[in-house]
Amino acid sequence: MEYVTHLQKDKKLAPAITIPYHELKLHKNIPLHLMASIMSQQLNTKVADIIYRRFLEIYDKEEPTPEQVLATPPETLRAIGLSNAKVGYVHNVARYCMENAITDTKLLALSDAEVITLLTKIKGVGQWTVEMLLMFTLGRQDIFAVDDLGLQNAVVKLYGIRTKDKKKLKERLVKISAKWSPYRTYACLHLWRWKDNVPVV
Secondary structure, three states: HHHHHHHHHOOOOHOOOOOOOOOOOOOHHHHHHHHHHHHOOOOOHHHHHEEEEEEEEHOOOOOOOHHHHHHOOOHHHHOOOHHHHHHHHHHHHHHHHOOOOOOOHHHOOOOHHHHHHOOOOOOOHHHHHHHHHHHHOOOOOOOOOOOOHHHHHHHHHOOOOOOOHHHHHHHHHHHHOOOOOOOOHHHHHHHHHHHHHHHOO
């Protein structure tokens, strides 16, 4: 794959670029995926999947519209395992999408930076959450989630970075990631996998 050849030009990153990933794909109903991302925050994948399945069961296993989600009583959402804060954030997303006519068509017409600016206006939605949405729902291939702790740890280990200053570290990581463009999302995918499989020495 083309991205593999490009990323392997970075000799320090190359050990992490092994088995290619499948091509990133666009998924429909982007507002719903944003809600699902909020539901899954700070949960392991198995628990997040269970909660999302319970969420869909509220709507007879059909994907709900923002209008349907906003009309769902908070106690119904809490009953599937969501905290009070997450219930509020999910409702915030639904309300914002309704009030601002947020649709797949509208989001797909925006640049990465424009999507981040638009969606981080929602209380409870931070930049990392939108970056995950860009990667895994909109299929954007040039996203680097600099605030992701797993990515930070992986790059620090691969590049032997010593600084403890968080601001300087992020600046260094952004500079390093620039050479991976336009395939920074794929670099992130490989770094996450490498971090989980790197042998303990």
